[in-house]
Amino acid sequence: QYYDGQFDDARLLIHLCQTAAERGAVLLNYCEVTGLTKGADGFIDGAVAIDLESGREHEISARVVVNATGPFTDSIRKMDDQSVKNMISPSQGVHIVLDASFLPCESAIMVPHTKDGRVLFAIPWHDHALIGTTDTPLKEVVEEPEAFEEEIEFILDTAEQYLHKKPQRSDIRSIFAGIRPLVKTEDTENTAALSRDHTIHIAHSGLMTICGGKWTTYRRMAEDAVNHAAMLGQLEERPCPTRNLRIHGHCEEAENLGDLWIYGSDAYPIRDLIRQQPDLMEKIHPDLPYTRAEVAWGVREEMARTLEDVLSRRTRALLLHAQGAIDAASGVANLMAKELGKDAEWVDKQVQSFCAMASRCLPNERGVS
Numbered sequence: 001q002y003y004d005g006q007f008d009d010a011r012l013l014i015h016l017c018q019t020a021a022e023r024g025a026v027l028l029n030y031c032e033v034t035g036l037t038k039g040a041d042g043f044i045d046g047a048v049a050i051d052l053e054s055g056r057e058h059e060i061s062a063r064v065v066v067n068a069t070g071p072f073t074d075s076i077r078k079m080d081d082q083s084v085k086n087m088i089s090p091s092q093g094v095h096i097v098l099d100a101s102f103l104p105c106e107s108a109i110m111v112p113h114t115k116d117g118r119v120l121f122a123i124p125w126h127d128h129a130l131i132g133t134t135d136t137p138l139k140e141v142v143e144e145p146e147a148f149e150e151e152i153e154f155i156l157d158t159a160e161q162y163l164h165k166k167p168q169r170s171d172i173r174s175i176f177a178g179i180r181p182l183v184k185t186e187d188t189e190n191t192a193a194l195s196r197d198h199t200i201h202i203a204h205s206g207l208m209t210i211c212g213g214k215w216t217t218y219r220r221m222a223e224d225a226v227n228h229a230a231m232l233g234q235l236e237e238r239p240c241p242t243r244n245l246r247i248h249g250h251c252e253e254a255e256n257l258g259d260l261w262i263y264g265s266d267a268y269p270i271r272d273l274i275r276q277q278p279d280l281m282e283k284i285h286p287d288l289p290y291t292r293a294e295v296a297w298g299v300r301e302e303m304a305r306t307l308e309d310v311l312s313r314r315t316r317a318l319l320l321h322a323q324g325a326i327d328a329a330s331g332v333a334n335l336m337a338k339e340l341g342k343d344a345e346w347v348d349k350q351v352q353s354f355c356a357m358a359s360r361c362l363p364n365e366r367g368v369s
């Protein structure tokens with residue numbers, strides 16, 4: 001038997017961000033770096049960033065700038081030096097989600113050799129079946145990657161040989177694509193410390209880039225990055241605590257927390273919220289497991305600013321049931337508007353842009369690529 005671990009990537013990321021904030025980090029959401037600043041000595045000493053909500057530009061000074069922007073790594077490196085060769089070779093991966101009846105068990109299926117030599121997984125995930133993935137080289141990095149028709153067909157054709165029943169295209173609840181920031185072989189520029197599957201690169205200007213790697217190795221990546229940054233910033237040496245650091249939400253009894261188990265210890269304050277405001281117990285959609293309390297919590301405690309934040313990256317509504325997320329959009333946007341003090345125009349814009357994006361996750365709304 002083969003064992004592996006599984007998790008919810010967005011939830012772990014939110015809890016990591018909260019852990020960082022609790023330990024003194026200042027987090028900025030919807031703030032885009034548009035340039036880097038340099039001192040008279042040519043060393044990078046900060047970044048220029050735009051607050052995408054207010055449109056205001058800020059200059060932020062820094063002893064060390066760490067570029068950890070995944071698929072966008074090269075766009076930041078080019079802000080330092082237009083002439084650098086790309087380090088990233090973008091590769092698209094697509095997943096589809098079916099309901100649990102296609103994989104009615106607690107074990108996952110791994111297909112080690114598909115007909116074109118790839119690996120395919122079918123995994124029980126949030127009471128659904130998650131099937132993927134593909135590995136499609138992309139010429140360029142796009143902000144909203146979209147599944148190609150042949151990727152969907154490949155997943156359906158392969159999965160039907162192994163699942164409990166044959167999935168039709170109309171059985172797909174959601175389709176989503178991501179870009180893996182794979183590292184090319186090194187260019188000739190200066191210091192590169194290659195460590196297992198991630199790369200740390202330090203440019204002549206002092207810009208430090210960490211790229212490649214996987215979620216599986218994120219603590220090791222963090223340790224390497226922080227140790228290099230501390231050295232570059234000439235900080236006092238001290239051991240990195242990540243190996244044994246408990247992250248936000250740590251809880252010994254998560255299995256007793258019912259539907260809110262994914263929040264770990266945050267399940268308790270969310271339950272308190274429902275006790276104080278019982279209408280928040282209502283679900284956002286009959287076919288989705290999420291309550292209005294989780295929307296309020298996302299806005300109040302997890303920096304959710306847009307409908308997409310709540311329906312895709314705080315809850316996983318869009319990934320589990322794209323049509324359900326579209327149907328829930330208006331109700332969720334109205335609740336968010338109340339929490340954030342926004343008006344009806346904001347609600348309309350949010351619903352419109354979310355539904356346009358979410359429709360691309362539906363199986364039958366897609367043009368053939």
Ligand SMILES: Cc1cc2nc3c(=O)[nH]c(=O)nc-3n(C[C@H](O)[C@H](O)[C@H](O)COP(=O)(O)OP(=O)(O)OC[C@H]3O[C@@H](n4cnc5c(N)ncnc54)[C@H](O)[C@@H]3O)c2cc1C
Nearest residue numbers: 031032033069070071072093133178179180213214215216
């Ligand atoms: C299909 C697929 C399957 C995968 N499967 C696995 C797996 O099974 N196991 C595993 O361990 N890993 C897996 N991974 C890999 C893992 O998800 C990636 O390694 C990881 O997401 C990359 O993390 P990152 O932090 O480097 O980049 P990202 O998660 O892409 O984060 C980069 C961040 O930088 C921000 N950013 C970019 N440009 C700017 C700018 N100018 N200003 C401000 N912010 C900016 C972006 O908004 C984003 O938030 C998979 C990835 C994909 C795509």
